[in-house]
Amino acid sequence: MNEIDLERDLTEAQRAELGDLSAVTKLLVSYEVADPTPSETDLLLAKLKPVLAERTAPEPIESPLSPSRAFSSQAWLxxxxxxxxxxxxxxxxxxxxxxxxxxxxxxxxxxxxxxxxxxxxxxxxxxxxxxxxxxxxxxxxxxxxxxxxxxxxxxxxxxxxxxxxxxxxxxxxxxxxxxxxxxxxxxxxxxxxxxxxxxxxxxxxxxxxxxxxxxxxxxxxxxxxxxxxxxxxxxxxxxxxxxxxxxxxxxxxxxxxxxxxxxxxxxxxxxxxxxxxxxxxxxxxxxxxxxxxxx
Amino acid sequence: MQDTDEALYREVRRGSEAALTEIVHRYHAPLLRFLHRLTDNRMSAEDLVQETFTRLIIYRGEPPHNFRTWAYTVARNLARDQFKSAYFRLEESESFEDWDERRPMSAADNSLEETVAAVMQRHEINLLLQQLPAAAHEVLVLRFYHDLSLEQIGAVVGLPLGTVKSRLFNALKTLKTLLHAEITP
Known part of the structure; x- marks a missing residue:
């Protein structure tokens, strides 16, 4: 994980008010969460590929406000x-x-x-x-x-x-x-x-x-x-x-x-x-x- | 040379599975970590990551100029919506057990004592971070763990730069106070 120097985002006055932030930084660094495993990524991809196939299917989704229906009061309502x-x-x-x-x-x-x-x-x-x-x-x-x-x-x-x-x-x-x-x-x-x-x-x-x-x-x-x-x-x-x-x-x-x-x-x-x-x-x-x- | 996220996303919109695979490989881990930290619930985070990618795929509007910021925006707002639902509040109370379940110990893992200690420590840190106001928490997570610039964070959370700066400052101040209270009972 990239360790960010949080103090660089602060003004001089804020730095002075907060003082030493090393304990906070240490706490944040120690808060780790697990990355997905390769099999989890593969599983996700397997679920997404049908979505992609459906998205690129020829029939477009017609907007209720598309030009052909732009003046349909029902669509607006x-x-x-x-x-x-x-x-x-x-x-x-x-x-x-x-x-x-x-x-x-x-x-x-x-x-x-x-x-x-x-x-x-x-x-x-x-x-x-x-x-x-x-x-x-x-x-x-x-x-x-x-x-x-x-x-x-x-x-x-x-x-x-x-x-x-x-x-x-x-x-x-x-x-x-x-x-x-x-x-x-x-x-x-x-x-x-x-x-x-x-x-x-x-x-x-x-x-x-x-x-x-x-x-x-x-x-x-x-x-x-x-x-x-x-x-x-x-x-x-x-x-x-x-x-x-x-x-x-x-x-x-x-x-x-x-x-x-x-x-x-x-x-x-x-x-x-x-x-x-x-x-x-x-x-x-x-x-x-x-x-x-x-x- | 590696394709930019935006170029890859354009290919995804044209139906390229290869581009989708690449973009998922780039963003699965960061988005999962981001959502896990926001929701403090691994299973919810996994569902939200899938929903985020689904939204990105089915989106038919103007392609974003900055894919990374946009992806975080979608993920963050989905997490917010879920957090507002009563169902999530019920689920959240089981997050600790849930996380434990998701990390079965194997022979390669550390000793039982070390693992339990690590889990307990993580739980303590979680509790501390969850005490931050949600708005400050997300700014801190985006800045510290995902290295988004303050301007990019502003775009993700829909706030002006000055507000993002003050939220970051307040998050650090609150966290320091909480930490101090934790150390000195």
């Missing part, structure tokens, strides 16, 4: 169903909890609170969901994806689609509740854009950073950006609205947000840009995944 089963119960419960909270807030406190909640929380939920879904533990499955008949890029987008569809459906349900409850204080298409833009923008950012670097950064960066945007918006509200101690500043802020959604073209433009940037980052994340798979 089948893969999506498999992804849904992979996601843990906690992921779904968190989304349902936020949806229920939204409904509760909407009916208990009024439409402006529900709209505020949708606009503020939907992007966070999406970014958090994406970062969670693409955390390193799940990326460890990549070699299984390699041998899967479904390509890694398809899996990435299907998985992303499942997360966004789930989070989107929660916000859609809340907006439906707005409409059904007669709480039509906002133009729906404008609300959809203001909600969807940041949601796709932050989800794209979370995905790209998680895939390119690390899921912790993929969680923190979008959250910090969004928190910064909220703080900036809050400062604007406090500076611009006429507020007296007799009125609730939060209620004034919510009313201001609704007025902006209904009237501000700048806000719509910003949401549209966030939407485009988010889609671009998702495409870049796909390219990164393909590069990593072949690296």
């Amino acid at each position: 089948g893969v999506a169903r498999a992804q849904i089963e992979i996601l843990p119960l906690g992921f779904w419960l968190a989304g349902v909890a936020v949806g229920t909270l939204g409904l509760f807030v909407g009916f208990a406190a009024g439409a402006e609170w529900l709209i505020t909640l949708i606009v503020l929380l939907a992007p966070l939920l999406a970014a958090g969901g994406v970062a969670y879904t693409f955390r390193p533990e799940t990326r460890g499955l990549e070699e299984l994806e390699r041998i899967s008949v479904v390509g890694p890029l398809e899996l990435l987008y299907i998985r992303l689609g499942v997360v966004l569809a789930f989070n989107g459906s929660i916000s859609a349900a809340l907006m439906l509740a707005l409409g059904l409850g007669g709480m039509d204080v906002v133009q729906l298409w404008r609300l959809v854009l203001v909600w969807l833009g940041p949601m796709i923008g932050l989800a794209g950012l979370a995905l790209y950073i998680s895939v390119r670097w690390h899921t912790i950064a993929g969680t923190i960066v979008p959250l910090v950006l969004w928190a910064g945007a909220i703080l900036f918006g809050w400062r604007e509200i406090v500076a611009r609205v006429e507020w007296t101690p007799a009125t609730s500043l939060y209620r004034v802020a919510a009313a201001w947000l609704i007025a902006q959604i209904n009237n501000s073209d700048g806000l719509l433009l910003a949401a549209s840009i966030a939407l485009i940037v988010g889609l671009f980052l998702m495409q870049q994340a796909g390219q990164t995944v393909m590069r990593n798979r072949t690296a």
